[in-house]
Amino acid sequence: MTDTQHFVEIRHAQKAYGDLEVLKDISLNVERGQIVAIIGPSGSGKSTLLRAINDLDALTSGEIWLDGVQVNKTLPHRQYEKHINQMRQQIGMVFQHFNLFPHLNVRDNVTMAPKLLKGISKAEADTLAEEQLAHVGMLERIDFYPSQLSGGQKQRVAIARALAMKPKLMLFDEATSALDPELVEEVNLVMKKLAEEDMTMIIVTHEMDFAASVCDRVLFMDQGVVVEEGPPEKIFRNPDKDRTREFLRKHLEGAK
Numbered sequence: 001m002t003d004t005q006h007f008v009e010i011r012h013a014q015k016a017y018g019d020l021e022v023l024k025d026i027s028l029n030v031e032r033g034q035i036v037a038i039i040g041p042s043g044s045g046k047s048t049l050l051r052a053i054n055d056l057d058a059l060t061s062g063e064i065w066l067d068g069v070q071v072n073k074t075l076p077h078r079q080y081e082k083h084i085n086q087m088r089q090q091i092g093m094v095f096q097h098f099n100l101f102p103h104l105n106v107r108d109n110v111t112m113a114p115k116l117l118k119g120i121s122k123a124e125a126d127t128l129a130e131e132q133l134a135h136v137g138m139l140e141r142i143d144f145y146p147s148q149l150s151g152g153q154k155q156r157v158a159i160a161r162a163l164a165m166k167p168k169l170m171l172f173d174e175a176t177s178a179l180d181p182e183l184v185e186e187v188n189l190v191m192k193k194l195a196e197e198d199m200t201m202i203i204v205t206h207e208m209d210f211a212a213s214v215c216d217r218v219l220f221m222d223q224g225v226v227v228e229e230g231p232p233e234k235i236f237r238n239p240d241k242d243r244t245r246e247f248l249r250k251h252l253e254g255a256k
Contacts (some may be wrong), residue, residue, distance in 0.1 A: 005068055006188040007032040007200060008053070008169060013062035015048055021256055022048045022226040023059070032067075033150040033198040033228060037211035037232075041222035041247060046204045049221070050173050053069040053202065054091040055084055089117055092162030094172040099159075100146040106133065107142045110161045112152060117165070125164075136190045152183030170194065188214075208251060212236050220244045 006029035015023040023045045030036050035183070038046045053064055055072045064071040071087045100109050110132060111125035133139040136156040139155065141157035146154055155175060155237045162170060172191065176184040188210050194201060196212050205211055211218050211232060218235040220243070228241045239245050 004103050006030065007034075007067055008202070009063070009065040010049070010053070011063040011065070013049065013052060013064070015045070015052065015057065016060045018128075022224055023052070024030065026224075026226055028219070028226060028229070030200065030202060032200055034217065035195050035199075035201045035203065035215045037215040037218045038202065038204045038221055039206070039208065039211060039218060039247075040227075044221040045091075045224040046221050047173050050093075050147045050171050050202060050204050053169075053171060054088050065091075085117065089165050090168045091171060092165060092167035092169070093171040093175070094114075094155070094158050094162055094175045096178050098146070098151075098158045100154055100157060102146050105143050105145050106138065106149075106157050109146070109157060110164050113161065114164050128164050129160070132163045133157070135163065135193075136160045137186075150183060152186040155179065155183075155187045156190055159187075165216060168200065170199055170201045172205070174204055174206065177206060205253075208236065208248070220247065222247065 008030035010026055010028050013023050013026040014021070024247055026049060038049065040046055048057050052059050052230060055064070059072060066087065069087070073083055075083055084253050097163065098202050104112065107126065107129050114120050114128055115122065115125045130139060130142065133142055138153060138160060141153060149157065175191070176187050179187065184207070191201070191203070192214055198223040203211070203215065215232055217229060218232050219226050220235060220239070222243050228235065228244045235244065236248065239248065
């Protein structure tokens, strides 16, 4: 990598649905091993930006780059499908709702993608599943079905499933917001562990304490733009922008 190349580069990202502009010319970089939190009110474009990184939500214009390769290339359909499948194998994504397959047990939920997409054997996939489930503290539930798990357990399985693809980048889209408060910490602990292992992560979150304690940078988004960004201590203790201060004030009031 050259000095000018960043691990993740978002260049002039713009997304519109008809006349509604959801992302307005966003450019930002994330370095390898960095943990970046994106905060902001509902409807500010946070999840759209996250989904654009693996081209789940195609940009209207702009470019997404990962480790020197453009993710959202314009290619003929078959070439694009092959390209985006390869890129998505490098980008793990964990959603607000766990998206586990209800008819598959935990082992099969975790092993399906490595077997299908990477062509590894069942034995290799089983070993991989056991490693990643141990990583998130779910090995003892390997033969359970999603209906037998709590929300926090389902989310930990979803993280193990993403990690089983050995991604370069992990994206978390409000990974704890569907959980009961007492289950949030068990998922946050897994994310903290990944942070200690230098996994590059971009995390959309409404949990300011988590962002303050774990993340290297915080981005505040509102109305489709990045209003302000900086280290957590700067954003949370001494933000420059009135919109940031007002959002944090309302959030603190709502949390009381």
